[in-house]
Amino acid sequence: MLKTAVINLGCPKNEVDAEKLIYLLLKAGFQLLAEPDDAEIIIVNTCAFIQPAVEEAVNTILQMAAFKEDGACRLLVVAGCLPQRYGASLSREIPEIDLLFGTSDFHKIPAAIKNFSERHNSDKTVCEISLPHYSELHSVPQHITSPLAYSYLKIAEGCDNRCSYCMIPTIKGPQQSVPLETLILQARQMVAAGVQEVNLVAQDITAYGSDLAEKPQLTDLLNALISIPGLGRLRLLYAYPHRITPELIEMMARESIICNYIDIPIQHISDPILKSMARHDRGEHIRRIFESIKTQIPDLFLRSTVIVGFPGESEKNFRELLDFVAEGFFDYLGAFSYWPEEGSRAAKFPQQVPESLKEERLKAILDTQQGITERRLWAEVGRTRKVLIEGLSQESDLLLQGRTTFQAPEIDGVTYITEGDAEPGTIVDAEIQNCHEFDLFARIK
Numbered sequence: 301m302l303k304t305a306v307i308n309l310g311c312p313k314n315e316v317d318a319e320k321l322i323y324l325l326l327k328a329g330f331q332l333l334a335e336p337d338d339a340e341i342i343i344v345n346t347c348a349f350i351q352p353a354v355e356e357a358v359n360t361i362l363q364m365a366a367f368k369e370d371g372a373c374r375l376l377v378v379a380g381c382l383p384q385r386y387g388a389s390l391s392r393e394i395p396e397i398d399l400l401f402g403t404s405d406f407h408k409i410p411a412a413i414k415n416f417s418e419r420h421n422s423d424k425t426v427c428e429i430s431l432p433h434y435s436e437l438h439s440v441p442q443h444i445t446s447p448l449a450y451s452y453l454k455i456a457e458g459c460d461n462r463c464s465y466c467m468i469p470t471i472k473g474p475q476q477s478v479p480l481e482t483l484i485l486q487a488r489q490m491v492a493a494g495v496q497e498v499n500l501v502a503q504d505i506t507a508y509g510s511d512l513a514e515k516p517q518l519t520d521l522l523n524a525l526i527s528i529p530g531l532g533r534l535r536l537l538y539a540y541p542h543r544i545t546p547e548l549i550e551m552m553a554r555e556s557i558i559c560n561y562i563d564i565p566i567q568h569i570s571d572p573i574l575k576s577m578a579r580h581d582r583g584e585h586i587r588r589i590f591e592s593i594k595t596q597i598p599d600l601f602l603r604s605t606v607i608v609g610f611p612g613e614s615e616k617n618f619r620e621l622l623d624f625v626a627e628g629f630f631d632y633l634g635a636f637s638y639w640p641e642e643g644s645r646a647a648k649f650p651q652q653v654p655e656s657l658k659e660e661r662l663k664a665i666l667d668t669q670q671g672i673t674e675r676r677l678w679a680e681v682g683r684t685r686k687v688l689i690e691g692l693s694q695e696s697d698l699l700l701q702g703r704t705t706f707q708a709p710e711i712d713g714v715t716y717i718t719e720g721d722a723e724p725g726t727i728v729d730a731e732i733q734n735c736h737e738f739d740l741f742a743r744i745k
């Protein structure tokens with residue numbers, strides 16, 4: 301059995317690819333190790349949508365290459381967005397790499413490794429980077445790696461939106477949805493494996509099915525998923541404002557299995573900037589969608605993302621965004637200063653904003669939002685909420701840790717259990733007793 305370690309970088313969508321790869325490796329008889337130290341094969345699944353991610357990927361690859369000198373590593377494999385973006389040139393830049401795979405070539409990895417290791421004397425890097433076509437990968441089950449009773453279900457790959465600052469469509473290709481039956485089967489497999497919370501992810505979940513012959517909608521998929529016995533929760537991540545339909549809002553309000561939580565990145569609110577970003581929405585429409593959601597689901601927690609310092613962003617444009625944030629629609633907000641990504645259209649736009657001004661604007665947005673989020677979480681004290689128990693907390697093994705329906709994994713705070721006991725993977729009623737920054741403290745009722 302070839303001792304193999306998989307190092308995963310990037311977003312939850314990459315995590316799904318890594319879990320599919322692990323499933324295929326185990327099925328092909330590979331032995332999976334948690335750490336690379338004793339691994340004969342090291343596979344790095346990379347992210348490359350923005351330069352800081354590219355740097356992190358290259359640094360990680362070089363760290364793993366060191367195990368070829370003073371470790372057991374015989375083969376270094378690099379997969380995902382970095383090879384898809386830079387192709388075979390990567391092996392010239394980093395000659396320690398033996399095999400390269402694109403974002404839709406993961407299913408080829410086990411056989412290619414076996415072939416390569418049998419002809420070990422070959423010094424030529426094997427390069428399997430095809431045009432993104434995910435149909436084979438879509439149907440591969442995931443080996444659920446998270447012990448914390450939640451998982452990500454990737455419902456589509458690629459993106460048709462083509463925002464002017466974004467390289468993802470160039471890397472991942474056009475939108476390709478997973479057939480509805482395949483997703484239902486995968487969700488059933490997750491529940492059978494003990495998953496209680498399924499997080500739906502894609503570049504844009506609201507575009508689900510638009511590329512499939514039968515044109516299933518996101519609401520059709522949700523209708524199918526909510527009837528899976530044993531499924532505790534469904535969470536919607538990465539929705540696009542202008543595809544939020546009245547049917548979707550109505551369904552979220554009606555179905556308690558769908559978390560009172562949604563992540564809708566807007567990037568900006570000022571029309572000239574939204575237009576320049578090639579976003580499909582305008583400020584007034586975004587406001588109407590948010591008002592409608594908050595009216596129909598008063599208990600909903602809304603997460604979003606904004607970019608400050610986009611080329612041409614005037615003081616007036618920025619003020620519009622800051623005032624919108626101050627209105628308090630967002631319960632959680634990720635804010636970033638614009639990065640002129642090489643290869644994106646916006647990187648060549650005139651009126652690039654000075655870094656110091658970007659930082660100033662970013663701080664103003666984050667300071668404004670922090671107060672809003674803390675007030676929203678403090679309002680939870682005294683309320684009884686459903687908490688998914690994940691196990692002992694990383695902070696102290698005297699405390700159990702879990703998440704409410706309005707705390708997404710790996711991005712929002714957690715809930716520490718100060719009183720009561722429960723098995724990991726169970727959902728309990730807990731009274732919120734305290735709040736610290738973005739974390740809550742509760743006692744099981």
Ligand code: SF4
Nearest residue numbers: 459461462463466503
């Ligand atoms: S919606 Fe826009 S920002 Fe998001 S992946 Fe697609 S092109 Fe990129």
